[in-house]
Amino acid sequence: MQSQDPWENGPPLLLPSLHLFIPPLRLVSAAMWQVVQRRDVHDYGMLEEFVTTVTEIVPELLSCSQRAQLVLGLRARLVLELCRIEQTLDLQNIQQHLDRIRSLTSTGEAESGDAEVELSESNFVELVESLLKDPSERENFYQDVFPVEFGPKYDTAIQMLMLEFLSRLEKLLPIPDLEQTASLLNAVPSALEKCVQFVPDPKQLRTLLQYHRKLGHLDSIRTPSSFGDCILSSLSLPPYVRVVAAPDVDSDTQSESMNLEGMEARELMENRTKEIDVLVPADKVNITGSQMSLDHYQ
Secondary structure (H helix, E strand, O other): OOOOOHHHOOOOOOHHHHHHHOOHHHHHHHHHHHHHHHOOHHHHHHHHHHHHHHHHHOHHHOOHHHHHHHHHHHHHHHHHHHHOOHHHOOHHHHHHHHHHHHHHHHHHHOOOOOHHHHHHHHHHHHHHHHHHHOHHHHHHHHHHHHHHHOOHHHHHHHHHHHHHHHHHHHHHOOOOOHHHHHHHHHOOHHHHHHHHHOOOOHHHHHHHHHHHHHHOOOOOOOOOOOOOHHHHHHHOOOOOOOEOOOOOOOHHHHHHHHHOOHHHHHHHHHHHHOOOOEOOOHHHEEEEOOEEEEOOOO
């Protein structure tokens, strides 16, 4: 029996909640992956532009052949979808897409010297132009040729190339952990201040936390139950406890104190102890050198 995806349980999270815990670029990548899985061909132009932009900056994400097949494949599939129905033909729009295909091959897609890329581009443009001129040829093409050449096999190839691209992009941009993120913010004080002032929408935050709580990802608390008890101890001091710290001494006095020996040092310490007014029994106060600590008062 196939296990159910825990993320599919319960009502879906809205975009504001997703923004609280998923990095923006991962949301974009996931949306693009959904586009190719659902074969939302009308969005393929947006995918092609994103792939082209990213691979121009980081060419090693895909090989030259993979990049050419993906960007040309996405744009060509969109053009064929626009040519399918005569009643909705927009010749100007289609021509803009054909110009885009020409620009892709002339600005780098065939930079490896692969003549096959240029030939594919040229033949495809001629095919589209002939489909636009001859309605009968267009009808025969979509009935006999399209299902074979641009059917499931073509769609699967697009999906595999897109998955490879998105997977490698994710490896290029790993999500930093808490300490790494804190270090990045520490380097930019203005960003740190803005993040501190950011207050999530309480409703969206509640929805997000309740959703994840039901998934059961949080394990039991492993830290000792006494962890952090010193805070409550400090807050539990009786109101009549008053500690007046000794005034700061300058460096000359500190140096003089360090040079005193025997009785002189003890006499100086006793005199300074008199300046400290502690309204608790003497056995509850530890004094070492010039530092004073107050034991927990029971």
